Structures are given as C-alpha cells and as structure tokens.
Amino acid sequence: MRSISTRLAVWYAAAATLTLACLFVVGYQLLQTYLIDGLDLLNSAEFEQIKAHLGNDYMTQSTRIIDERVRETTEFSSVLFYIELDSPQRGTVFSSRNLQALAIPDIPGQHRYNAELPRIGELRVAEFVLPFLDITIATPLSPVRKVMEGYVEVCAWLLAAMLGASVLIGFGLSRLALRPMRLMRETANRIRSDNLSERIPVMQVQDEVSDLARLLNQMFDRLESAFKQVRNFTAEASHELKTPLSLVRLQAEKLLVGGNLSASNEEAVQMQLEELARVNQIIDEMLFLSRAEARAITLQCKANDPERFLKSFALDARVLAEHGGQEFLTLHEGVGCVSFDDKRIRQVLLNLLANALAVSPPGGMVTLRSQLGAKEWRVSVEDQGPGLPCDQHERIFDRFVRVNPRDTDGRGSGLGLAICRSIIMLHQGHIFAESGKEGHGLSVVFTIPVTLAAATAELGGLRQVGR
Ligand SMILES: Nc1ncnc2c1ncn2[C@@H]1O[C@H](COP(=O)(O)OP(=O)(O)OP(=O)(O)O)[C@@H](O)[C@H]1O
Ligand SMILES: [Mg+2]
Known part of the structure; x- marks a missing residue:
C-alpha cells in the first residue's frame, strides 16, 4: 500500500x-x-x-x-x-x-x-x-x-456493512485530510528552475501542514534568489567577456591585414581567430541560455506550414549531409499549420542534424520524421550511429554534457541540446531522446502543441518532402 x-x-x-x-x-x-x-x-x-x-x-x-x-x-x-x-x-x-x-x-x-x-x-x-x-x-x-444464532447473523451483516461503510468513510476522510498535502506535492512538482516564482498555497488555519507549506515556501524563496544570482552572474560574466574578446579579435585581424607576419605566425594568428570565434559562440550560447531561463527571450511565433518549412530546411540539410558522404531523408505526415518561431526551430533542427551527422558512419542515413496531428506536431531526427545507453538519454540535455567527445569531431561545447531544450520549452513543447527504431542509433524527438489559432490540421498520408 x-x-x-x-x-x-x-x-x-x-x-x-x-x-x-x-x-x-x-x-x-x-x-x-x-x-x-x-x-x-x-x-x-x-x-x-x-x-x-x-x-x-x-x-x-x-x-x-x-x-x-x-x-x-x-x-x-x-x-x-x-x-x-x-x-x-x-x-x-x-x-x-x-x-x-x-x-x-x-x-x-x-x-x-x-x-x-x-x-x-x-x-x-x-x-x-x-x-x-x-x-x-x-x-x-x-x-x-x-x-443467539439470530443475533450472530445480524451482527455478521452489521459488521460487513460497517466494514464497507468505514472503508468509504476512511477514504473520504483521508482524502480530505491529505488534500493540502496533495496541493503541496502538485505545486512543488511544478516548481522547476524555469518556474521558481510559483509558491505552495498556504491555508488560513495554523496547523502542521500550513507550517510545512510556509517552510517549503521559504526554502523556494532562498532557492529562487540563489538561482537568480547564478543567472545574473552567468549573464554578466558572458557580457563582460564579450568586449575584451572583440578587442583581441580586432587586434588579431589587424595583424593579419598588416601582412608583416611570417607564414608560421600568420597560421598561429589564424588559429587564434578560430578559437576566439569558438569562445565567442560559447559565450553567445550561455547568454542565450540564461536569458531563456529568465524568460527574457521573446519568440517570433507565427502560423507556419510544417511541410513547407521542412522542405526549405531539407535543402540545406541535404547539402550538409552530402558534404560528409551521408544521406538525409525527410518524411512528413499531416496537413495544417502550427504556430512556431521558424528561425528558432531551424536552429533546433540544425543542432539535431549536426549531432546526428557527427555520429553517423559514412554512407549512413539521417531520417527526419514529422507528424502533424490534431494536438501536436511531432518531429524526430534519427541517425544510424552507435546510439546511447538509456541512462544518458535524459542527461545529454544538460549543459556542457558530452558523452563521447571522441565520437564527434571533438569540438562541440555540449550546449547544443541544452539550447534545443530551452527553445522547445519556450514553445511549451517537450524534447527527449530514445533509442532508434531498429534498436541502433539515437532518435531525438520534440513535440510542439498545436494551438487552436493555428490548428487546421487533418491527417494525410506519409510522403517524402522535397526532391
Ligand atoms: N545523435 C546522437 N548520437 C549519439 N550521441 C549524441 C547524439 N546527439 C548528441 N549526443 C551526445 O550528446 C552530447 C551533447 O550534445 P550537444 O548537442 O548538447 O553538444 P555537442 O554536440 O557536443 O556540442 P554543441 O554545443 O556544439 O552542439 C554530445 O556530445 C554527444 O555525446
Ligand atoms: Mg550538438
């Protein structure tokens, strides 16, 4: 029990x-x-x-x-x-x-x-x-x-009735008594790093449960202020780093333009510029993540036809795949519109594609499946790489997590999927990873709810997008 x-x-x-x-x-x-x-x-x-x-x-x-x-x-x-x-x-x-x-x-x-x-x-x-x-x-x-026999019979019936009635009354009473606890559990469950301002409702009466709710709320207050401090620090540090980095980059570019460098020095400055670009990108990504967590990012959502959107994405994706000697296939099912920020979702798809291409063998196929239903738009990107153990499926969405850096080109920062998650959560959707359909490879899936305004969806047959 x-x-x-x-x-x-x-x-x-x-x-x-x-x-x-x-x-x-x-x-x-x-x-x-x-x-x-x-x-x-x-x-x-x-x-x-x-x-x-x-x-x-x-x-x-x-x-x-x-x-x-x-x-x-x-x-x-x-x-x-x-x-x-x-x-x-x-x-x-x-x-x-x-x-x-x-x-x-x-x-x-x-x-x-x-x-x-x-x-x-x-x-x-x-x-x-x-x-x-x-x-x-x-x-x-x-x-x-x-x-006495009659008495025993009547008592047996009364006991059975009492058992039934007391089970019902017991359930009713315990549900009533535990209602504040359930409310506390539901609220505490909703409170996450991106939603730290919510608080547990506190009953007017002064009892043990309301004391507990007050204590938990005080704990959430402290957590919220600690989270805020960390976010502010990340945002401020990233911001402060950008100016000196730009100055260093300008100096390096000046040196290159001057043309007074020996061949080996020129190569060294080129490498510096590449690394600077990488550090700049990481700073931009960290800034994006802290602003997304603080809900400071506004999406440019509009009703889009997923099929048309994917057709245009598939053109670039195919070029990227062919560059690495791999193949890219897009399958779409369903007719209608979904409200989303096309630039951000494109960013998500590009990161999922980059991850999938990085682990797929030469000649391997990356498949994007899109399904537009009445309630949600579901997109999965599946590769033919080595996949990941189940216990890593959740972890890879955390910041700076890189499971096998040697399997990829080793240059990723481990922020790509964290950004994907932020973007999908800003769209009120979900993102998760699961094993590939045939038992190998990894499939990263995201869903975005179809809002009433954009919902004109009706299911059609599965068809290949583009080409
Ligand atoms: N399709 C995949 N198959 C196997 N492992 C994957 C796949 N996609 C992601 N991973 C693992 O998850 C880790 C995190 O991915 P993520 O996209 O966040 O970072 P990254 O690709 O390493 O760097 P970047 O910030 O440049 O995207 C990767 O380093 C890789 O180990
Ligand atoms: Mg990545």
Whole structure:
C-alpha cells in the first residue's frame, strides 16, 4: 500500500470494525446471560406453583396423591417444563410425561446448570429443595440458542456493512485530510528552475501542514534568489567577456591585414581567430541560455506550414549531409499549420542534424520524421550511429554534457541540446531522446502543441518532402 490515504482508510476501517466486533462479543455474552436468567426465573415461578399445590401436608401423603397434585398443576405446561420430584426415602415420586421416563441429569453441588437429554435436547435445569423432597425443573434452551444464532447473523451483516461503510468513510476522510498535502506535492512538482516564482498555497488555519507549506515556501524563496544570482552572474560574466574578446579579435585581424607576419605566425594568428570565434559562440550560447531561463527571450511565433518549412530546411540539410558522404531523408505526415518561431526551430533542427551527422558512419542515413496531428506536431531526427545507453538519454540535455567527445569531431561545447531544450520549452513543447527504431542509433524527438489559432490540421498520408 504505497498511498497514505489507502493506508489510513484501511486502518480506520480495521479499527472501527474491530471495535464494533468487540462490542458485539460483549453484547452476545450479556444477552445470553440475560436470557438464561429469564429461564431461571421461569423455573422458579413454576417451583412456587408446584409448592403451593403440594400443600403443607405432602410429607404425610402417599406417592399417588403427590403425583396427582403435581400433575394437576404441571400438565398444561408440559411443553415448557420438565419436572422431576425425588424423595431420599421413596425415590422418584413424580416425573413429567414429556421426560419420556428419562431422568434429568444431576450435577452435584450445582443448582442452576445446563444439561443435555437424548431426544429432548439441551435444558436449563434448576434444583429446589423442600423438606424430604428434591424438585428438579428444566426448561428447553433451544429458544435461547435460536435468539443467539439470530443475533450472530445480524451482527455478521452489521459488521460487513460497517466494514464497507468505514472503508468509504476512511477514504473520504483521508482524502480530505491529505488534500493540502496533495496541493503541496502538485505545486512543488511544478516548481522547476524555469518556474521558481510559483509558491505552495498556504491555508488560513495554523496547523502542521500550513507550517510545512510556509517552510517549503521559504526554502523556494532562498532557492529562487540563489538561482537568480547564478543567472545574473552567468549573464554578466558572458557580457563582460564579450568586449575584451572583440578587442583581441580586432587586434588579431589587424595583424593579419598588416601582412608583416611570417607564414608560421600568420597560421598561429589564424588559429587564434578560430578559437576566439569558438569562445565567442560559447559565450553567445550561455547568454542565450540564461536569458531563456529568465524568460527574457521573446519568440517570433507565427502560423507556419510544417511541410513547407521542412522542405526549405531539407535543402540545406541535404547539402550538409552530402558534404560528409551521408544521406538525409525527410518524411512528413499531416496537413495544417502550427504556430512556431521558424528561425528558432531551424536552429533546433540544425543542432539535431549536426549531432546526428557527427555520429553517423559514412554512407549512413539521417531520417527526419514529422507528424502533424490534431494536438501536436511531432518531429524526430534519427541517425544510424552507435546510439546511447538509456541512462544518458535524459542527461545529454544538460549543459556542457558530452558523452563521447571522441565520437564527434571533438569540438562541440555540449550546449547544443541544452539550447534545443530551452527553445522547445519556450514553445511549451517537450524534447527527449530514445533509442532508434531498429534498436541502433539515437532518435531525438520534440513535440510542439498545436494551438487552436493555428490548428487546421487533418491527417494525410506519409510522403517524402522535397526532391
Ligand atoms: N545523435 C546522437 N548520437 C549519439 N550521441 C549524441 C547524439 N546527439 C548528441 N549526443 C551526445 O550528446 C552530447 C551533447 O550534445 P550537444 O548537442 O548538447 O553538444 P555537442 O554536440 O557536443 O556540442 P554543441 O554545443 O556544439 O552542439 C554530445 O556530445 C554527444 O555525446
Ligand atoms: Mg550538438
């Protein structure tokens, strides 16, 4: 049971049902004692009646007279009572007909007890002592047993009903009690590095849960300010580095233009310029990432036809692929428009293509599949390279992560996919990597939601774009 509300409901139901079961057991004992006491009272009343009919002179009367006197009073109640009169001198002086010549068992030292007679069943027996006469009166116990059986049956039904009702009530109560916790979980789940300003709603009441919410909010405040500081530092450092770098580049270009350099020095300055361009690009990318995280980038979104967009992208992509002796194929499915910033999405596709071409073998094929549905536009770029272990699929979208730098040209900075993720998230979409369709290679997939304004999509057949 992984959910607390299920556990609470089960505990509540078990506790409530167990308590009721205990009460029923106590009730069983009390009711049974009460009913048996009733039988004892009946036996006593019958004894009083017999005693009255026997008269005071019974000691001097013959057995026949005693029998007549007792039978007179007991015959009409022969269904209810079993009666036996014994005299220490004369033996049994009376035995009611319903006893069928059987003797009521005697338990020495006890005056009220239960006994069992063959053909008659269970009896409640009471013994009374008169001078020279022991009177034993018994009543059937079967009515008591029947009442108790009925009681057990009713209790069993009530327990089952109680179990069902308490499970439902327990679920309801635990859901109600855990509602603030669920709200906290949902909000905390939404709070990420790109969404640090959201806070957990705090209840008006002053209890443990609202205290916890307040504490978590304070923690998010501290996290937000730390994140802001890091972002500001990255943005400011990148910005500050740009001016000296531009100056160094200008100086190097001046040296080249001067033409006074030896061949080896000229080559060294050329290399410096290349490296400077690379550092400049990394700084631009870092600036872009920190501005994207601070939501300071505005997209130029407009309704685009993905098929036309991909046709134009495929022209450049094919040239890039052919340059490395590889092939590029674009497949598109669906008709309609999606709202996106074409320059940014082109940037994403170029980075995915560059990654795919970098790992694909010569003659390998990179396939771009595009599918426009009613709710989202899904694009995947799949290569025939070595692929990546599943545990790296998530990691490669982090900054400066390069899994096998030697597999690529070794010059990447590891920021490309982080930028792709930022751009796709700015479009409210998702990006992820999965293994290639045939078990080898890597497929990087992104989806962008189709907004109502741009949605005129209807599914068509799969067709090749361009060529
Ligand atoms: N298609 C792919 N197949 C296998 N590994 C890949 C693939 N795409 C990306 N990777 C791995 O993910 C890492 C990160 O990719 P990313 O595009 O972020 O950086 P990069 O290509 O190394 O540098 P750059 O910043 O120039 O793009 C790569 O270094 C590579 O190890
Ligand atoms: Mg890359």
